Amino acid sequence: MSHRNAQLTVFGRLLLVERVVSGRPVAHVAAEMGISRATAHKWMRRRRTEGQAGLHDRSSRPHATPRRTPATTEARVCELRRTRKLGPARIGPILGLPSSTVHRILTRHGLHRLAWIDRPTGQTIRRYERERPGELIHIDVKKLGRIPDGGGHKVRGRDAGRPIRGMGFDYIHSAVDDHSRLAYSEIHPDEKVATCAAFLTRAYRPQTNGKVERFNRTLLEEWAYLRPYTSNDERTTALDTFLHTYNYHRCHTALGGQPPISRVNNPAGQFTW
Incomplete structure (x- = not known):
């Protein structure tokens, strides 16, 4: 390689x-x-x-691995993981294997995280994904408190008499494309029917909200709570920068380390919402 x-x-x-x-x-x-x-x-x-x-480049994996754990032992490791939900430290002593070897086996079979296993059946949860951009859109709304002029608690502390309460809320309406993870967000003063309907008109139609919930976490960590803002306008302006970085430059593990725009099949490199 x-x-x-x-x-x-x-x-x-x-x-x-x-x-x-x-x-x-x-x-x-x-x-x-x-x-x-x-x-x-x-x-x-x-x-x-x-x-x-x-x-051309090719895998550096050896052609033969004679010391690899036998398939029957690997099957036993996976069975203990699925049926008893045991970790490497528990499975290792049962089968006489180092916990590091057990972890590699679980990773190879996609069982190293319990969150990826259906608890009742023990089956690996298969994550769905649509084949084409725009085929499935995830929609959600995130509620954020507005920031007073001069900054909020993180900037000026909890000074007595400052108009912290009663500032109201911003509602971040977001849509995420299922295939490419391309994101689109708008800030509105409410989440009423007319506001949501107008947003959906500009962003296709809602189908489900699975991936957008994960996007909301990223939205909070890398935009809303990234740094102390001195005004609501400053935070609002920063949203465009965040969305550009997220769509064009931020690596995504589910996309093989590529940004969402890499999956958009458009010669102009643009995605039409």
Whole structure:
């Protein structure tokens, strides 16, 4: 597998092969490209045996793992996890395995977190996901207290006589696309029928609210409560910056470490709500 400090990319390996095939010595080409002769011969060998596909990155996992835990033992580990909900520290002594080995087995089978297991049946919870952007939208509303001019408690403390109570609330209406996790939010003074209907008109129609609940947690941690704001307007203005970062730059574990925009199949790179 290539890494950030690798001398050769796929293009560099192809260039290496072309230079050697043209008749130049392997040692000379290797010196020009800053690699060892052994590395140069390795890529030439892969090119001969596997064709051009052999120049691409591949898994560094060994072809054989003779010391891997037997399949029957792994099955027993998974059974104890599903039926008795035991952790690595409890399963290890029962089967005579180190707890670290048990943890690797549970991770390999997606059982290392009890939250991912249905308690009554012991089956792994399968997370659904729609195939296309815009096919399923999650909708929710989050209620936040408004910030008085000059800042709230976090900025000025709980001074007597300050108009903290009675400031009212902002209602953050949010929609999250099921496939891409692309998010869209608006701030409104209420959550009445007319307000919600108008928001839904601008953001498709509601189907369910599963993923948007997780988005609300991110919304609070990385925008609403990220830092003390000195006014409600300052917090409102910061929402646009947060949404841009979330959609275009924030890595998402469910998307393989890519931002939501990477899943939007649109040549212009934009998602139409």
